[in-house]
Amino acid sequence: MSIVDHPFPASAAPPLVSFTRQAPITLMMYDRMIAAGVFDPAEAHRLELIGGELHMMSPIGDRHADAVDWLVLWSMQAVDQTKLLVRVQNPLSIPGSESAPQPDIAWVTLRRYADRRPLPEEVSLLIEVADTSLEFDTTVKASLYAAAGIPDYWVVDLVSRAVIVFREPRSGGYESRSTHRGDQLVRPLAQPDAALSPAELFLPG
Numbered sequence: 772m773s774i775v776d777h778p779f780p781a782s783a784a785p786p787l788v789s790f791t792r793q794a795p796i797t798l799m800m801y802d803r804m805i806a807a808g809v810f811d812p813a814e815a816h817r818l819e820l821i822g823g824e825l826h827m828m829s830p831i832g833d834r835h836a837d838a839v840d841w842l843v844l845w846s847m848q849a850v851d852q853t854k855l856l857v858r859v860q861n862p863l864s865i866p867g868s869e870s871a872p873q874p875d876i877a878w879v880t881l882r883r884y885a886d887r888r889p890l891p892e893e894v895s896l897l898i899e900v901a902d903t904s905l906e907f908d909t910t911v912k913a914s915l916y917a918a919a920g921i922p923d924y925w926v927v928d929l930v931s932r933a934v935i936v937f938r939e940p941r942s943g944g945y946e947s948r949s950t951h952r953g954d955q956l957v958r959p960l961a962q963p964d965a966a967l968s969p970a971e972l973f974l975p976g
Contacts, residue, residue, distance in 0.1 A: 795823025797869050819862065821915065823869040829903065834929050838900045838972050842876050842927070849965035855895060856881045863897075864888040865919045872912065875900045875927075878961060891919035895961035902929045913937050917945045923960045927972060934969045 796804075801820045804810065810818060817828040831839075839859065846857045858877040864887065865872070871888065876898035879889040897916060901908045908926045916924045917940035924937040924945070934957050939946035951957050956966040 795869055796820060796825065797823065798864060798866060798871060801869075801871060819873045820869065820871040821911065828873070832902065835900050835902055837974075838927055838929065839875050841972055842898055842900070845965075845967055845971075846876055846878065849959065849962050849967075850878060851962065852881070854881055855879065855961065858884075858889070862888050863894065864890055865915065866890075868915060868918065870915055872915065874898060878959070891921055894921050896923045896925070896959050897921055898925045898927065900927045900929065905930065909935060914944050916940070918942050925957065927969075929973075932969070932973045934967070934972070 798820070817830075818825050819828060820826075843857065843859055850857060855878050858879055860873055860875055861877065861884075862871045862873045863877060863879075864870075874897045876896070877889065877894060878896040880893040880895075899908045899912060905926070905928055913924060913926075917937070920940050922938065922940060926935040926937075927933075928935060931952075933950050933952045936949045936951060936957055937945035937947065938960070951969050953970050954968050956968055958964075958966050
């Protein structure tokens with residue numbers, strides 16, 4: 772997921788400027804802001820809440836969109852659809868850290884989520900596609916997801932044409948980190964009979 776480090780330039784609309792504050796924004800406050808239409812139109816304010824702070828995500832480029840498309844196709848073929856739901860660029864709730872990240876792909880427990888966001892214990896796999904956001908995704912988000920107990924977290928590195936796999940979560944981070952390129956298969960913990968070849972995510976060149 773791409774991000775912009777300084778989400779509120781001087782020219783930003785007043786409603787957004789008013790939320791650059793010292794005190795953290797809680798999930799409850801964030802939900803109230805959404806319900807009040809503070810971020811409407813949504814396409815103009817691609818935001819996620821990370822650690823009580825709002826982060827504005829940059830527009831999705833063609834390579835990013837293409838990788839997400841193929842990950843969706845692969846995921847739909849890989850998951851047991853009687854047990855798991857594939858969510859695309861939709862938020863999770865991590866109450867302990869006042870966070871509502873929006874990973875590119877999430878495999879979650881099958882149910883309807885009209886009443887709430889999925890919780891960490893319902894997540895089997897998260898995937899972020901990174902171009903400009905690689906450092907953020909492999910540090911800040913990796914720490915966030917590890918502390919929440921997400922067992923399987925992948926970052927697709929568009930620049931290095933690789934898939935970075937984080938596993939064995941601990942409160943301070945993931946114990947295991949491995950990088951897969953080309954035909955080095957990656958198998959999700961939740962569906963070990965499925966396999967993703969990193970090469971299929973990238974066009975030749």
